[in-house]
Amino acid sequence: xxxxxxxxxxxxxxxxxxxxxxxxxxxxxxxxxxxxxxxxxxxxxxxxxxxxxxxxxxxxxxxxxxxxxxxxxxxxxxxxxxxxxxxxxxxxxxxxxxxxxxxxxxxxxxxxxxxxxxxxxxxxxxxxxxxxxxxxxxxxxxxxxxxxxxxxxxxxxxxxxxxxxxxxxxxxxxxxxxxxxxx
Numbered sequence: 001x002x003x004x005x006x007x008x009x010x011x012x013x014x015x016x017x018x019x020x021x022x023x024x025x026x027x028x029x030x031x032x033x034x035x036x037x038x039x040x041x042x043x044x045x046x047x048x049x050x051x052x053x054x055x056x057x058x059x060x061x062x063x064x065x066x067x068x069x070x071x072x073x074x075x076x077x078x079x080x081x082x083x084x085x086x087x088x089x090x091x092x093x094x095x096x097x098x099x100x101x102x103x104x105x106x107x108x109x110x111x112x113x114x115x116x117x118x119x120x121x122x123x124x125x126x127x128x129x130x131x132x133x134x135x136x137x138x139x140x141x142x143x144x145x146x147x148x149x150x151x152x153x154x155x156x157x158x159x160x161x162x163x164x165x166x167x168x169x170x171x172x173x174x175x176x177x178x179x180x181x182x183x
Contacts, residue, residue: 046166055145061133077157083115113138
């Protein structure tokens with residue numbers, strides 16, 4: 001988290017992924033260093049959330065369906081944190097829809113938490129296909145309770161309400177679900 005090192009990914013002789021920290025003796029750009037420190041700090045904060053209970057929730061999505069601890073008991077819960085004007089958040093909709101289709105027969109509940117107001121989301125989602133049930137007005141819950149610092153952010157919560165993983169992109173979410181579900 002100092003910006004003085006970068007992790008280099010490689011494959012070892014056993015065909016396993018490994019990472020090696022490499023010292024950056026003279027960072028050529030202060031901007032790059034600041035970006036590295038920022039991303040590492042967020043990743044560490046997310047890592048610290050893993051293993052903790054998901055803060056109490058009682059969401060009502062755009063269609064009036066509730067999502068709370070009782071509704072999700074015995075299921076894996078995947079939460080997406082986003083907002084309408086987040087370009088990356090919206091660009092990943094097709095890949096997230098693929099995940100919903102892939103795991104439709106599994107005990108997984110996909111739910112999206114959005115900053116935006118109900119009427120804004122209803123109008124926006126008429127223009128974009130998104131298969132997650134969407135809960136409006138969740139900015140405070142995401143920033144204060146979940147401590148989300150970057151968007152999009154995805155949480156995988158086990159059937160006991162414990163945060164297993166907190167990641168910031170669909171690619172990592174997909175690989176984590178694959179590991180968890182064995183698919």
